[in-house]
């Protein structure tokens with residue numbers, strides 16, 4: 276096992292990684308920007324190093340400063356968390372070159388899955404369903420138009436180097452394909468330095484269902500079931516739950532086996548997520564693989580009993596997977612139901628960030644309630660980073676109990692000084708479609724922001 280892990284992140288996930296390290300009796304090193312000197316992730320670590328000014332590019336993305344911090348504190352491993360450098364194959368490579376262990380997949384895996392057209396090809400080769408579309412990047416607008424005519428409309432153009440909704444265009448006619456192909460390619464070139472574009476048939480109202488996978492150094496791969504992530508706005512997830520209300524045990528087994536097949540075929544090591552689109556008729560299609568621990572990992576922890584961050588650390592230390600130890604015949608079955616609400620500091624009308632001083636902070640507790648947060652009373656939320664205040668994760672024996680607990684916990688979660696998305700979550704948890712489990716990626720279109728009173 277490691278002696279000392281450098282946590283290359285901030286906020287709630289830095290605290291979450293610190294908790295896992297403590298339980299494994301591994302020492303921790305925090306890094307922080309000048310804006311985060313008073314942050315809990317700094318207080319709770321054994322050691323801390325200031326790595327630069329507030330802007331992310333000068334601090335949490337400053338590879339040279341982070342590696343120097345690891346060197347001077349004698350760390351032997353780096354955990355990247357999510358966001359920032361978590362999916363930088365170059366950073367993972369440099370960590371290894373500094374004789375540090377990267378707590379995550381090998382750089383080649385990050386690179387493979389970071390190229391969305393390559394990831395799609397790898398999935399298809401592993402016998403995982405993909406939507407009808409191009410076999411790789413498209414060479415020209417005319418090739419795109421010809422393929423779209425074959426597939427039928429609508430189609431979606433995606434940047435190979437994009438992902439998470441960046442660099443996508445939906446086309447409903449040949450003329451739109453013709454037009455959008457060049458703008459999409461130019462935008463991808465500008466944003467990612469890679470103009471490659473591929474195409475798929477477009478599903479109009481799917482669900483986003485993703486599977487948690489784990490692979491160890493010995494080639495063992497398992498899944499820990501799925502998370503339903505359809506409730507999102509502008510590609511930002513707002514609420515996630517496990518299991519998905521849409522999955523039967525049979526569909527879970529089928530999708531889980533597909534996720535494991537892809538993960539194993541890529542020789543993938545550590546924690547990952549296979550994202551699927553699930554159509555109304557129960558057809559599912561590979562979308563992307565995320566090569567990091569995700570924001571919504573706690574819902575999987577609550578229905579599996581597995582500490583995913585500890586499992587990541589053990590895998591990186593060369594230990595064999597044990598996460599399936601409690602499952603009947605090694606086959607995962609969710610225990611109860613969990614719901615996560617992402618509580619952001621944002622204006623309820625515009626969804627614009629609402630940073631500033633938190634004057635009152637009373638997080639809820641009680642049976643089945645978990646709050647992952649770095650916020651405390653009198654903490655000042657800096658304007659430089661994401662606006663996540665806390666993740667409220669509630670567990671129940673079934674979905675109805677998880678909903679009741681989430682409603683109760685939201686009603687008694689007091690945050691003053693900044694605007695938060697708590698009222699939005701209260702409305703979602705009372706929505707008849709939500710309660711019935713009728714979800715799709717278009718769910719939030721029916722939730723217009725309340726109009727400002729004048």
Ligand code: MV4
Nearest residue numbers: 406431438439440475476477478483507563716
């Ligand atoms: C799609 C799609 C429908 N059909 N691909 C959005 C994020 C990026 N990972 C891919 N995305 C989508 N790809 C096909 N062929 C719909 C989306 C999509 C979406 C997916 C998951 C969650 C929310 C979404 C919101 C809009 C579009």
